[in-house]
Amino acid sequence: MxxxxxxxxxxxxxxxxxxxxxxxxxxxxxxxxxxxxxxxxxxxxxxxxxxxxxxxxxxxxxxxxxxxxxxxxxxxxxxxxxxxxxxxxxxxxxxxxxxxxxxxxxxxxxxxxxxxxxxxxxxxxxxxxxxxxxxxxxxxxxxxxxxxxxxxxxxxxxxxxxxxxxxxVDASAAGVLFTADPVTGNRADCAIDANTGLGESVVSGAVTPDHFVVSGDRVTERLGDKTTSVRAIASGGVETVAQDPGAASISDEQARELAELGREVARHYGAPQDLEWAIGADGVWLTQSRPITTLFPLPAETEDGLRVYLSVNVAQGVYRPLTPMGVATLGLLATGVLRELGLPAPGARPAPFRPVDGWLFLDITGTTGNRVGRALLPRLLAAAEARTGRVYESLLDDPRLPRKPGATARTLRAFGLLLARNRIPLLVAGVLRDPARARAEAFRRVDELRAELSSPVPRTARERLDTARHALLRGTAPRMAWVAPRMMPILLLSRLLPKLVRATEAEIHVVLSGIPHNVTTEMDLQLWAIAQRIGPEVADLPARYRDRALPSEVLRALDDFLAAHGHRTAGEIDAGVPRWSEEPGQVLALVENYARTGEAGHDAAQRFRQRAEEAAVQASEIVSRLPNRVHAGLANFLLDRVRQLAGMRELPKYCAVLGIAAARRHLRAIGDELASDDRLSDPSDVFFLDYEELSELIDGLDHRELIATRRATHERELRRKHLPRLLLSDGTEPETLLPTTESGNALRGTSASAGTVTGIARVVRDPANARLSPGDVLVAPSTDPGWTPLFLTTSGLVMEMGGPNSHGATVAREYGIPAVVGVPDATTRITDGRTITVNGSAGVVEL
Incomplete structure (x- = not known):
């Protein structure tokens, strides 16, 4: 023994x-x-x-x-x-x-x-x-x-x-205490659930307990429907007895005492705690303490006062944590773009960046202090991610975020200098005057970047690291900074079109379908064309492609596709994510699915051409009903320019992903070299360092322990199911304070693409595992370009995140797919296989 x-x-x-x-x-x-x-x-x-x-x-x-x-x-x-x-x-x-x-x-x-x-x-x-x-x-x-x-x-x-x-403990009352509010995330509030007698009735969920929130010395009380209490029996065991639910189980003073005790325990552990407690005749006893594991992590902060953070993950449709190298790569890109635009950007990443455990936030607190930010940012946020704008607006009355004297004037002056320094008004005028020339020049610069990034490969790890940085700062960032200002008229006009041409949102959605010159939709349609050449009898395409056991023309077409688009993938803004060229199985599985659906009569290419024809008809109808020739001429001009230029909206990000993929190639090679020298356990360990740390590793410093810690954090965060759109520095997720949006059997979001469709819901969290049939409705947390090949077979789109100008919404419009975005918790509220109706015009999903 x-x-x-x-x-x-x-x-x-x-x-x-x-x-x-x-x-x-x-x-x-x-x-x-x-x-x-x-x-x-x-x-x-x-x-x-x-x-x-x-x-x-x-x-x-x-x-x-x-x-x-x-x-x-x-x-x-x-x-x-x-x-x-x-x-x-x-x-x-x-x-x-x-x-x-x-x-x-x-x-x-x-x-x-x-x-x-x-x-x-x-x-x-x-x-x-x-x-x-x-x-x-x-x-x-x-x-x-x-x-x-x-x-x-x-x-x-x-x-x-x-x-x-x-x-x-012969308890008169017992329960649980969270030293941070588990619902809102606020680290300053203590939440207490209590009932008389033993704590079993509370922790087991047998009753609705009394709920107390202690904020400083203020106690907010909500009595529960606690009709029973668990009591000890003298001979052993417990019994459930009836009680009056109208009496509070503990007093406000006891709630304050418990909260202060909880704060002391949290200070001891250095992290918020979930405590179980019991009040006996001789005072309070603790019967358990453990960390609260559900709270979203908070960025490190050096600024005083309450800060407001905007999720970059949500804005970019990446519903998974980024690797440390992915965050560092985005930091270098953003720094390079800011410098190209003449804005201050010292260091390896912009000052507003706030990364935490793979989630990237921007500190946007400054926008709440002036009239310009308060007026414009809700609209900009709503365009990119529908619900985010409403959440931001809910913060503007918070007394901890006051307006700052002189902030509006400083903002306008800085914005004016930015426009003048970069001659943006002249650039916008030139783009509108000759869109074909602007488009040709933009694509020429993309081709230049592609050629530059494929230049001769350096040999040593140090040379590769320098080349990766150069690809981002000196190659990619200048092209992004050149294209981005030229996108301003397109984004602005797209939002203003309903008012300028006196059309409904649904009509404008039709006008914006079948848009040409879009690198992402052209990529999808190229993949569709390859699938139709293969035919419906294809099976085990990934293995047959790997073994080169396909007809030569099919192999050549797939090789050409991966050469042109292999730098893309789902979650492509993260340098730590493998590209299609490295792991082609996902895209080849889509080709298999395309081949089968094409044989069944579904023709994505024909559908896209049809949408373009419908857009032309709709634009003519809008122009024809305007009251005078001047207004009609202006409307015709605006509608034409938007259709000619809207496809360019993909180019800044397309440049970014080219640069990220090039940096990844060099980083992978460094990983291979260092792993072969036994300085890394695995080549992919490089993606759990940043550029400076990798430089130290090349110089001989051992970072294995740091890498192991970050890998464990990454694995933990991959399991996280909830991502806040906005986060406050006290831990509060302000969206939790908004009223719910569901009504009966309907879920409400924001209209992103007009039309109504009824189909089978396919809840997809990872596009690599998706298998959709024509008529299915794609339900996803969010989407980026790596998801868009799925759009060719889906009949409708529902997204938890996103706004009318987010990537998924725009592509859905271009394909003519009814879409509703910004539907909270759509992937959990909608059951896979359930028949749902997507009303893209009303922004409603009917269950």
Missing amino acids: VAVPVLRLDEVRAGTGEVVGGKAANLGELIGAGFRVPPGFVITTAAYEEVCRVADLLDGLPASAPKIRDRITATALPPELATAITEAYAELGSGPVAVRSSATAEDLPDASFAGQQDTYLNVVGAEALLDAVRRCWASLWTDRAVSYREANGIDHSTVRLAVVVQEM
């Missing part, structure tokens, strides 16, 4: 989770820090391991979990262990105890495992205690615990269980 199967809780120290489990380790740390914790002892994981080994309990995981539970509960404890437990129980006074499971995979910084294993309250007597211990061990193998571990990527065979035994 193990030498030390039982430890007193006050002997447990921090960092002993492998011996006593997460719950016991935290309780021991709380005792060591001087907090009031009911006395008790812990039966270590070694005892559990020994029992399982002797009885040969853990075989055939995880399918045998139900058998394991049965065998554990039926197994007698070894006499030495039973004696050690009963002796520790006697030392505790042999009175009523709480018996709690404490797993090694529990109360972790990124996975709390709250409630996954069992707790038994008011256990009385040695035999009842030994039985409760066995049942705690068995609860490690409940269906819910097994599923939770699988969802969090934890190997079942590595998890062990300790058991905590503590004196019962």
